[in-house]
Amino acid sequence: MVRFKSRYLLCEVCVPERNSLQLLDERAIHHTLRAAVNRAHGDYGSALFNIGVNVKYLNALTGVVFIRCRKAHYRLIWSALPFITHLENRGQPQNVQCFFNCIHVGGTIKTSQKFLAQYNRQQLHRMLLDCNTDAEKQHVRRAILSCSLGNVKGEEAEDEEGSEDDDE
Amino acid sequence: MEEPTTFERHVYKNASVYHYMKISLDLENGKRSFSDAQFKQLIISALKELYGEVGAAFPFDLLKFDPSSLKAILRVYNKGLVKLWSALTLLGSYQNEACAFRVIQVSPFLLALSGNSRELQLGESLTS
Numbered sequence: 303m304v305r306f307k308s309r310y311l312l313c314e315v316c317v318p319e320r321n322s323l324q325l326l327d328e329r330a331i332h333h334t335l336r337a338a339v340n341r342a343h344g345d346y347g348s349a350l351f352n353i354g355v356n357v358k359y360l361n362a363l364t365g366v367v368f369i370r371c372r373k374a375h376y377r378l379i380w381s382a383l384p385f386i387t388h389l390e391n392r393g394q395p396q397n398v399q400c401f402f403n404c405i406h407v408g409g410t411i412k413t414s415q416k417f418l419a420q421y422n423r424q425q426l427h428r429m430l431l432d433c434n435t436d437a438e439k440q441h442v443r444r445a446i447l448s449c450s451l452g453n454v455k456g457e458e459a460e461d462e463e464g465s466e467d468d469d470e
Numbered sequence: 471m472e473e474p475t476t477f478e479r480h481v482y483k484n485a486s487v488y489h490y491m492k493i494s495l496d497l498e499n500g501k502r503s504f505s506d507a508q509f510k511q512l513i514i515s516a517l518k519e520l521y522g523e524v525g526a527a528f529p530f531d532l533l534k535f536d537p538s539s540l541k542a543i544l545r546v547y548n549k550g551l552v553k554l555w556s557a558l559t560l561l562g563s564y565q566n567e568a569c570a571f572r573v574i575q576v577s578p579f580l581l582a583l584s585g586n587s588r589e590l591q592l593g594e595s596l597t598s
Contacts, residue, residue, distance in 0.1 A: 344522030381524070 309376035310358070310414045312406040313383065315365040317398055325391060325398075328357045331367055334389050335382070342382040350375045358411075366418065367402070368411075380404060423449060486578040489551045490533075492586075493558065495540040498568040506535040509542060513554075516561035521553055530554055533580075541574075543583060551576075 315326070335357070339347040354372035361367075371379045383404055388397035405421060408414035426446050433439045495509070504512075510532050518526035530546040546554050558571040575583050 340522065342522045342524050344518065344520050344525055346521050346525070 307373040307409065308354075309371050309373050310408045310411060311369040311371060311376065311380060311383075311404055312408065312414050312418060313367045313369065314403045314405055315367055315389075315400050316403055317365065317400045324362050326360060326362055326389065328360050330389055330391065331360060332357045334386055335369070335379075338386045339379060339382040342385055343378055347378060347382065350378060355379055364422075368414065376407070380407070419449075484548070487548060488545050489548055489576060489578050490580050490583055491544045491546070491551075491555070491573060492575040492583050493542055493544065494572050494574060495542075496570045496572055497540075497564075504537055504540060506532060506537075509535055509540075512561075512564055513544075513558065516557045517554065520557045520560055525553055525557070528553060543580075545580075548578075 315331075335355070336348065336351050339351045343350075350372075354370075354375060356370055357367060358370050359366075359368040369379070383402045386400070386402050388399050391398055406414060406417045408417065423446070426442060426449070430439065430442045430446065433442055495504075495512075513530075513532075514526050517528065521528075528546075528550045530544055530550065532542055533545050534543040536542070544554070555573065555576070558573065561569070561571060563569060574588075575586055577583055
């Protein structure tokens with residue numbers, strides 16, 4: 303049985319101001335990534351990039367990028383990610399400073415999606431600790447409740463409600 | 471009664487950490503004066519073009535350089551032999567002049583590079 307295997311790199315783009323994130327699209331990321339791989343790995347890297355890499359998904363609100371690579375060369379592409387310092391923006395002349403943070407490598411889209419849901423839930427918990435005003439806290443708590451009740455009914459929901467009661 | 475002589479045979483799978491290459495540079499427009507630093511810079515630029523910054527950072531040494539015949543001996547780690555050889559093969563031009571690297575000998579042992587049966591010249595006494 304010969305199965306075509308690929309690796310999905312789940313990365314997060316961290317920018318200093320959140321508004322500049324909204325202007326990104328997949329082509330800009332693809333272009334920047336290709337330039338970085340060309341600089342780091344030369345003609346060989348460019349060739350590998352051309353045959354096997356595409357940017358599957360980009361979430362402009364949270365800055366999550368989903369890149370697909372071939373299994374044989376994904377480490378080469380991965381190693382070029384830390385060298386990206388800014389993203390080119392065709393709309394405005396100035397570049398957006400950023401860095402790529404790879405949070406997960408998966409073999410299928412489904413596992414990466416499961417991990418992403420769990421990661422976002424952890425981020426919500428962290429945001430709850432960072433909240434300053436009460437209104438923000440209520441907002442984040444409602445978001446946590448909504449995502450946890452939706453997935454697992456029973457123990458997890460009771461745990462969430464129990465901890466909420468303890469806080470208040 | 472003598473004991474029969476025992477003999478041991480050592481089999482090395484990976485004999486040496488380095489590989490040594492004997493190469494020469496052919497220029498289209500005849501000879502040019504090269505210093506050894508320029509020669510090494512040329513090889514590094516070939517590596518950089520094909521394999522990028524990561525490839526150009528791979529350590530190799532220029533052990534001997536002969537400026538008159540443009541022959542040199544390089545030493546590289548086993549992991550980098552394929553990269554170095556392919557980069558040397560694909561180098562086409564130097565300062566807009568066509569040039570080519572010819573690889574004469576490759577061996578994991580430096581002593582093997584001292585004798586080359588291709589360049590062996592039989593003395594006249596043998597041919598008679």
